[in-house]
Amino acid sequence: GDSVTQMEGPVTLSEEAFLTINCTYTATGYPSLFWYVQYPGEGLQLLLKATKADDKGSNKGFEATYRKETTSFHLEKGSVQVSDSAVYFCALSSQIAPGNTGKLIFGQGTTLQVKP
Amino acid sequence: DSGVTQTPKHLITATGQRVTLRCSPRSGDLSVYWYQQSLDQGLQFLIQYYNGEERAKGNILERFSAQQFPDLHSELNLSSLELGDSALYFCASSARGGPSTFGSGTRLTVV
Numbered sequence: 001g002d003s004v005t006q007m008e009g010p011v012t013l014s015e016e017a018f019l020t021i022n023c024t025y026t027a028t029g030y031p032s033l034f035w036y037v038q039y040p041g042e043g044l045q046l047l048l049k050a051t052k053a054d055d056k057g058s059n060k061g062f063e064a065t066y067r068k069e070t071t072s073f074h075l076e077k078g079s080v081q082v083s084d085s086a087v088y089f090c091a092l093s094s095q096i097a098p099g100n101t102g103k104l105i106f107g108q109g110t111t112l113q114v115k116p
Numbered sequence: 117d118s119g120v121t122q123t124p125k126h127l128i129t130a131t132g133q134r135v136t137l138r139c140s141p142r143s144g145d146l147s148v149y150w151y152q153q154s155l156d157q158g159l160q161f162l163i164q165y166y167n168g169e170e171r172a173k174g175n176i177l178e179r180f181s182a183q184q185f186p187d188l189h190s191e192l193n194l195s196s197l198e199l200g201d202s203a204l205y206f207c208a209s210s211a212r213g214g215p216s217t218f219g220s221g222t223r224l225t226v227v
Contacts (some may be wrong), residue, residue: 029174031146034215036218042220043118043120043206043216043218043219043220043221044206044208045218046216047117047217049215072121087119089159093215101147101164101166101171101173102147102149102164102210102213102214102216103149103172103174104149104151104159104161104208104216105161106158106159106160107158108158109158109159
């Protein structure tokens, strides 16, 4: 079945460092890919998405490119801030019927801690 | 505020009991999803309703059930609760083809 694998955390960085969180997926067809972020004590917020190969999603300085050839959707940010400390989830949504209901399959989450 | 409202925010109950979690989707969204987040299982899809009908089922236990009402709000019923059911339960909603918007969750503690 479809699945998502993320790099294990926690990831600890100093402020202004470069961030990469790896995400790879297994899916039939061409899923939509997402990054969600969960701040402490809160629900999940959509950070960015990409719906087809070579699409680049971007938001708040974060970027991720849908790479079909490597089945990857790695999250990057050039300069992290303390306020970026959170748990980041990579997820996919199948586009192949009967699976194309919009339900999300999540990776295990990666905790990011940014120190001043 | 995401527009998806979940109540209650916290719930503490004893083993063997039954609870009901409630979710009001974003205005106009017809799909409601329920997810369970636990330390050992991560984020798992439980069930989806679309405009009142069950659309997809995931790793939902037989002790759990859900429904979506004509006003589109949804309830997740958890019965014969066990310690292992302690988790964060999220509701999400979406418009057709759109990404899901999540509520802030209900934290269930079974003692």
